[in-house]
Structure formats: structure tokens, C-alpha cells
Amino acid sequence: MQDQSQPVFRALADPTRRAIITMLSEGPRATGEIASEFDMSRPAVAKHLTILREGGVISVKPRGRERINHLNPQALKRAAMWLNYFDEFWDDRLSNLKKLVEE
Amino acid sequence: MQDQSQPVFRALADPTRRAIITMLSEGPRATGEIASEFDMSRPAVAKHLTILREGGVISVKPRGRERINHLNPQALKRAAMWLNYFDEFWDDRLSNLKKLVEE
DNA sequence: TTGACATGTAACCATTTGGTTCTGTATTAA
């Protein structure tokens, strides 16, 4: 079980980064467009984007002089799966059903 | 949606703390018992336990001179719910079923 | 009651984190 999930959980640890994730769930955004939504400098936001990229949470496609940031839900799934392991402790009913469905 | 989940995500950000969570999912453990499993000093582990407690992830019951640490899955659920919001992006089928079940 | 055990907490330290400003480099528009 050893820590493949560390970069994802690290990415999730900061509220600004979680806000960026939420923002990108509505659709891809250019870097500057994201930065303009926050009360901090563009390089600060750029650093957060780097950490999100390192965690595999977002991917970037250059388009002209812009860089378009896309959410990469696969990476979030890794963290969700880790947490869902504990499902059984808070919701046996739903967890059992899920297992059934997955079979 | 504003940051009630911050302390939980903070608690989840460190690999040692996630290991402690896994350990406690097998059953309650005394502080020293937990510390002995890690290659670091007891106070270091105690600090991690404090952060887990602040995140509501564990709760502590004194028993004699020991302090028994219990997993508190409710707090983990908070983080899981945040992530599950993005379910729809990676697994529409299961997410739809879940919604149906929850009704 | 005395000593060992289980633990918490304080003081300290190196590294990481999250922010800043400044500078450099493509790319688009005039």
C-alpha cells in the first residue's frame, strides 16, 4: 500500500488548491484566468498549479501564449479510493451494495 | 462549501498520519503502542496524534495511565464526501446508482 | 511509599511551504 498517493494528498492539503480543483471541475481554464480569481499574486497561484501537476491532479495544454489547465479526475480517484476503504466503518449498507455492484 | 474540511485534509496530508489511520482501523491502540511501530521518537508520534485529534479523525479515552486512541470515521467521511463530488467525472454509472440508493 | 511506566509538553532546530517581487521568453496584435 506504500505511498503512491502521497503527491495527491499533498495536493489536496491546501485550501487554495482545492478551490482550483473545484474551479476546474466546471471546465478548463488558462493560468491567468485562474490566478485572477484569487487574492494573491500570479506566481503564487502558478506554484499551486505546479504542485497540482506534480500530483497528477491537473494537466496542461499550451494554446498559443496561454496554458490551459485541465482537471485530471483519475488522480483524485486515487485519494477517494484510499478513503473509501474506510467506508465500511461509516456506512455498511452502502458499502456492501457497492461491492455487490462491482462484482 | 467553505473550509470545514481543512483540518481533515491537513491530517491526511502526512504519510505517517495515514499509516496511523490504517493502524487504528484495525482497532483502538494506546499511544505508546502506536509510537513503537514507527521509526521516530514517541513525542513525534504524539504530535501527529494531536493533529489527527484536531482534525477530528481520532478521539482519545484515558484508561489508567494509558490513552487509548480510537478512529473516528465520521471525520474521514467529510473528506470522502468532498472527493466523491467529483465521482461524476470518473464514474457516472456508480455515482448515479448511489444517488438512487440514497433516495 | 517508592520506583517504573505511559504520557504530555516545552524548547529547540532544519526543512518545507506559501507567499512576495523581479526578470526573462514566447506569442499575439498594432
Add this chain to the structure above:
DNA sequence: TTAATACAGAACCAAATGGTTACATGTCAA
């Protein structure tokens, strides 16, 4: 071709993080 735009990256800084050792306190056992 020149000026403005969109961005990356370096250098710097304060505060938070994750670790340490040393010390204090409550509880159990002899």
C-alpha cells in the same frame, strides 16, 4: 518590427511542519 500579453522561473522571506531532547505529571506495582 514593436509593444503588450501570458506565462515560467529565480531569489528571497516569514511562518508552518516534522523532527529532536529534556522535563513534568499521573498511575500502577512492589
